[in-house]
Amino acid sequence: MRPDPRETDPLSDVVAWRAGHIVAIDQTALPGEFRVLHIATVNELVDAITRLAIRGAPALGVAGALGVALAVAQSEREGWTAARLETEVERIAGARPTAVNLRREVLATAAAIERGPAAVEAAAAAVRDAVIDASLRISERGARYLSQACGTRPLTIHTHCNTGALACLGWGTALGVIRMLHEQGELGKVIVDETRPLLQGARLTCWELGQLGIEHYLACDGAGPFLISRGLSDAVVVGADRVAANGDVANKIGTYALALAARRAGVPFVVAVPESTIDDATASGEQIPIELRPADEVTRVLGVPSAPRGTRALNYAFDVTPAELVTAIVTEDRLIFPGRAAGTDAAAAAPKVSR
Structure with missing residues (x-):
């Protein structure tokens, strides 16, 4: 236990x-x-x-x-x-x-x-x-799924933003899955996107992974898809702030590009969330409100100006990944394969995992 x-x-x-x-x-x-x-x-x-x-x-x-x-x-x-x-x-x-x-x-x-x-x-x-109880169950279910989908060899997992205890309490969601793989001896290393503009990946995820003694490497956001295309990742595992009824996923800006890269490379793109993040009242990602945050988060880096005075920014905090690009959604209660309804290859290849 x-x-x-x-x-x-x-x-x-x-x-x-x-x-x-x-x-x-x-x-x-x-x-x-x-x-x-x-x-x-x-x-x-x-x-x-x-x-x-x-x-x-x-x-x-x-x-x-x-x-x-x-x-x-x-x-x-x-x-x-x-x-x-x-x-x-x-x-x-x-x-x-x-x-x-x-x-x-x-x-x-x-x-x-x-x-x-x-x-x-x-x-x-x-x-x-x-929330704490759900995080442990998500971690166990997600690790079991990835072991079946990718094998029990030491895996390299690519992740984005921060989804550990700081964001989710307990074990976390996506980072909880990574932590569970580590405990089971099935994790090799983690590639962490810096996560612009506030660097939650660099500041928070790297800090949590360091606390856990997990080998990890920091990557610029723009490098993520390239690294996946070069076969450096066995799977991409992220969290989400809202999942629409059709399986579209709103997560930290930069997630959509990783999903496209994962599809092209033929590796699983997995979203780990509690059931409470699934919003059946929102039909699709088009209806999810996307937060537009202040420009100075982009024009400054940790308080230091990085763009000329007066520069305007499109600082959307989140993007929406279409359901057809999502291999699996892992919750504390179930596995969901949203792309399967669209007949995508990745979804069809995903193993069926019982509750």
């Missing part, structure tokens, strides 16, 4: 509830500084979410659920009206539009408000526990 990550992994407390407030690791400070935020108001939480101090779809869902408890506690202290409380809860839900987990978990937890603060805290804690 695998150990409970809540007992063995200190990063499972990346977002947690402590004595009436939220504690969270400030992901904008890593890897240079390990800084813990103590968040006592809705304003502080919304700021932490929008500036990406808290990020990653599952972690955002947990932050949103705990945020409802935070809003209720602040309401009790400051004597808010019911209408004000509803407004503040909506501010949390809308802090980032692309990741479906945030709004979903906010609304689910807010349903307990009428039962009182203790019920809200219990509902938020249940969301957090479910």
Whole structure:
């Protein structure tokens, strides 16, 4: 039996509830500084979410659920009206539009408000526990799938952005699958895209892999498809912020190019997500709202200007990978082969793995 990550992994407390407030690791400070935020108001939480101090779809869902408890506690202290409380809860839900987990978990937890603060805290804690449990099950299922799809030789996995404990709690999603392969002796090394513009791959994924003692190599985003074309990767494994009902996948900008390269090279392109990231209410990727972020994230690198003053930027935070390019979606409960319906070769070649 695998150990409970809540007992063995200190990063499972990346977002947690402590004595009436939220504690969270400030992901904008890593890897240079390990800084813990103590968040006592809705304003502080919304700021932490929008500036990406808290990020990653599952972690955002947990932050949103705990945020409802935070809003209720602040309401009790400051004597808010019911209408004000509803407004503040909506501010949390809308802090980032692309990741479906945030709004979903906010609304689910807010349903307990009428039962009182203790019920809200219990509902938020249940969301957090479910996210951690799901991460371990995703890790196990994804590693088992890749072992069958690619063989049990030491594998080289290409990944993008950050999908470990920092983004997903517990073991993570895509990075959890990688971690499980490592524990089973089936991982050779990991190729990590830097992930422009905020370098979550370079700053966060490389940091987590280093903590785990996993061999890894950093690559420029633009080099990823070329490396895949040269046969340097056995599979591409990524997370997602939303999966549409048809299997289209919204993930960090740069993912689409990796999926195209994986299809051309004939290697699996696997998306690891919790069930809560699948949005059956959104028919396809065309309906997924894509966040457009400030230009200075592109025109500056870690605060240092990298473009002439006045340069404008198209800083879309996410792209959408069509379902036909996705070999498999791995969740805590099942394997989904979205491209299979389109009759694609990669999908047809994917092994059937039982639940």
